[in-house]
Amino acid sequence: MQKTVIDxxxxxxxxDEKTIPVYALNKVHLHISRGEFTAIKGPSGSGKTTLLNxxxxxxxPSEGFVEINGxxxxxxxxxxxxxxxxxxxxxVFQSYNLIPVLTTKENIEFIMLLQKRSKKETDQRVSELLxxxxxxxxxxxxxxxLSGGQQQRVAVARALAPKPQFILADEPTANLxxxxxxxxxxxxxxxxxxxxxxxxxxxxDQRVINRARRVITLEDGKIVADTAPTTIIHEQLLE
Amino acid sequence: MILKLIWRNLWRNSRRTLITMASIAFAVLFAxxxxxxxxxxxxxxxxxxxxxxxxxxxxxxxxYWDEQxxxxxxxxxxxLILQLQQxxxxxxxxxxxxxxxxxxxxxxxxxxxxxxxxxxxxxxLTQLKKKIIKGSYFENNEENVLLAEGLAxxxxxxxxxxxVLFGQGFHGAMAAGKYKIKGIVHLASPSMNDTFVYLPLTxxxxxxxxxxxxxxxxxxxxxxxxxxAIVQNLKTQIGNKYEIMPWxxxxxxxxxHIKADGFSFYIFSGILYIIIxxxxxxxxxxxxxxxxxxxxxxxxxxxxxxxxxxxxxGETILITLFxxxxxxxxxxxxxxxLKEKPIRFGGEIAKVYEQFGFEALFPTxxxxxxxxxxxxxxxAMAVIIGLYPLWHVNSLNPVEAMKK
Numbered sequence: 001m002q003k004t005v006i007d008x009x010x011x012x013x014x015x016d017e018k019t020i021p022v023y024a025l026n027k028v029h030l031h032i033s034r035g036e037f038t039a040i041k042g043p044s045g046s047g048k049t050t051l052l053n054x055x056x057x058x059x060x061p062s063e064g065f066v067e068i069n070g071x072x073x074x075x076x077x078x079x080x081x082x083x084x085x086x087x088x089x090x091x092v093f094q095s096y097n098l099i100p101v102l103t104t105k106e107n108i109e110f111i112m113l114l115q116k117r118s119k120k121e122t123d124q125r126v127s128e129l130l131x132x133x134x135x136x137x138x139x140x141x142x143x144x145x146l147s148g149g150q151q152q153r154v155a156v157a158r159a160l161a162p163k164p165q166f167i168l169a170d171e172p173t174a175n176l177x178x179x180x181x182x183x184x185x186x187x188x189x190x191x192x193x194x195x196x197x198x199x200x201x202x203x204x205d206q207r208v209i210n211r212a213r214r215v216i217t218l219e220d221g222k223i224v225a226d227t228a229p230t231t232i233i234h235e236q237l238l239e
Numbered sequence: 240m241i242l243k244l245i246w247r248n249l250w251r252n253s254r255r256t257l258i259t260m261a262s263i264a265f266a267v268l269f270a271x272x273x274x275x276x277x278x279x280x281x282x283x284x285x286x287x288x289x290x291x292x293x294x295x296x297x298x299x300x301x302x303y304w305d306e307q308x309x310x311x312x313x314x315x316x317x318x319l320i321l322q323l324q325q326x327x328x329x330x331x332x333x334x335x336x337x338x339x340x341x342x343x344x345x346x347x348x349x350x351x352x353x354x355x356x357x358x359x360x361x362x363x364l365t366q367l368k369k370k371i372i373k374g375s376y377f378e379n380n381e382e383n384v385l386l387a388e389g390l391a392x393x394x395x396x397x398x399x400x401x402x403v404l405f406g407q408g409f410h411g412a413m414a415a416g417k418y419k420i421k422g423i424v425h426l427a428s429p430s431m432n433d434t435f436v437y438l439p440l441t442x443x444x445x446x447x448x449x450x451x452x453x454x455x456x457x458x459x460x461x462x463x464x465x466x467x468a469i470v471q472n473l474k475t476q477i478g479n480k481y482e483i484m485p486w487x488x489x490x491x492x493x494x495x496h497i498k499a500d501g502f503s504f505y506i507f508s509g510i511l512y513i514i515i516x517x518x519x520x521x522x523x524x525x526x527x528x529x530x531x532x533x534x535x536x537x538x539x540x541x542x543x544x545x546x547x548x549x550x551x552x553g554e555t556i557l558i559t560l561f562x563x564x565x566x567x568x569x570x571x572x573x574x575x576x577l578k579e580k581p582i583r584f585g586g587e588i589a590k591v592y593e594q595f596g597f598e599a600l601f602p603t604x605x606x607x608x609x610x611x612x613x614x615x616x617x618x619a620m621a622v623i624i625g626l627y628p629l630w631h632v633n634s635l636n637p638v639e640a641m642k643k
Binding site: 053056058059079082083085086087091093097099100101102106110111113114115158159 | 240243244247248250251532533536537538539540541542543544545546637638641
């Protein structure tokens with residue numbers, strides 16, 4: 001059995017607590033083990049991004065807590081929390097979010113440099129990742145010189161570079177055409193299988209959902225389903 | 240990595256960066272020029288009035304300055320000369336006997352200041368010989384005068400003409416004499432140029448029945464900035480019997496004018512820097528606002544706020560430093576050129592300046608302190624403005640920042 005990486009206990013996020021409380025998340029329990037390829041789906045406003053932000057230590061829950069590899073990150077503050085994110089969590093955002101003034105290589109090595117890893121280790125890891133994402137010929141290109149799909153691949157490589165505990169991807173295919181989206185998903189699935197890397201996505205994209213081995217459905221801040229995609233496809237066919 | 244980010248971020252919007260640098264450079268250029276002109280004009284004024292006449296320090300009989308009459312003159316003692324010779328900071332000395340008399344040529348009579356002086360020592364102190372524009376310089380054993388150009392014009396006098404001096408000598412004695420004009424001198428200070436008559440000291444003492452008497456001893460010093468220290472030193476040495484005055488006390492109107500004009504410079508340069516400060520702040524504000532999403536992302540992926548703050552602060556300081564350097568590069572040759580080839584006004588403008596006692600000449604002063612002070616002011620301004628992005632990042636919530 002794989003070790004639990006993410007453990008969310010009774011997680012709630014309440015806005016306007018003093019007037020009319022709005023539950024962005026409502027008592028969510030979630031356990032994700034190493035090597036999972038999990039998609040969190042749900043309509044807009046269901047709490048997908050809020051859940052991802054809580055798991056990623058970007059937002060503070062109103063109730064409950066999140067443990068990453070046994071560390072309660074809800075208790076971490078300031079630089080302690082930033083350091084934890086730096087060393088344990090990889091982020092991929094919807095709009096790529098590469099650093100525009102850095103090249104492909106520099107973007108990929110950025111987090112490792114923040115971690116003050118040795119140059120030798122950084123260079124080795126970067127060339128390994130460039131090969132995996134198939135952008136060895138774009139090493140000195142700046143983000144504006146890459147296509148959306150290529151940028152998102154670099155963003156995945158940047159998140160993977162320091163070998164984090166898991167990768168959180170917030171709608172990673174939302175801005176991509178179907179070919180680029182398929183390529184990106186194939187690449188992430190391959191990395192998941194080869195490196196046993198844990199991926200957690202928030203998504204609307206059926207292509208992501210189809211490839212996920214676990215799909216969590218959120219509605220009004222609550223988990224309403226937690227199942228394998230084959231079951232969902234079957235349910236959809238029945239409907 | 241941080242330096243690389245600072246440098247590359249600077250050129251993300253190269254047009255804006257260049258415009259900001261240019262505005263800082265022009266602020267430095269204008270402020271340096273303004274201050275250099277001000278110092279240059281005042282140095283010229285001090286040189287014309289102080290350096291070329293009164294000297295930086297004068298010794299008089301106690302009470303002479305308040306009542307400038309011959310009865311308040313003093314007898315030159317050997318002891319005093321010895322004491323002054325011992326002071327190594329005093330480089331040049333000119334003994335003088337001065338009084339107001341009437342000067343006549345033909346039917347024309349004017350009031351003038353008669354300056355009885357040692358021909359050699361006066362020339363050492365004020366380079367009087369160089370100011371001869373017609374005729375030649377006088378010698379100590381002669382009874383010839385040098386007439387200031389303006390006065391000569393007013394009298395309609397020329398070299399080799401004879402003038403009559405008429406006035407009151409020591410202890411109320413009648414003083415009258417006929418003297419040949421040996422030379423005409425041009426004095427830079429318009430008021431001096433209209434009133435001065437030079438006569439060798441011995442002849443003046445004889446004319447005023449004031450043998451071996453002086454009204455002042457003027458000093459030239461190598462380091463004008465040490466004037467007050469030398470005055471204090473002399474006061475301790477010989478202060479009981481004599482009054483020792485720096486030029487600022489003798490000519491308070493010039494000293495006050497310099498002070499007042501210095502204040503107006505601070506107001507103008509203050510306004511200039513406020514305008515430039517807002518320009519720089521606008522750039523910093525834009526740089527901060529348009530990259531809010533990126534800041535949120537950088538903090539989210541693990542960049543410490545302090546590292547991000549360092550980048551933003553570095554960008555502000557670097558833009559400013561380049562602007563200041565550019566300002567130096569533009570202003571230094573201009574200031575040097577205007578020192579060598581000062582602006583000289585003529586015609587009506589020159590007359591207006593002369594009415595106020597100024598030579599209508601605008602040289603600049605090349606002083607490293609001007610450059611250092613202006614750059615420090617701009618850098619201090621940049622440091623204050625650079626605090627804004629620091630505050631912004633410090634209060635940044637990555638989730639809020641990344642909301643589109």
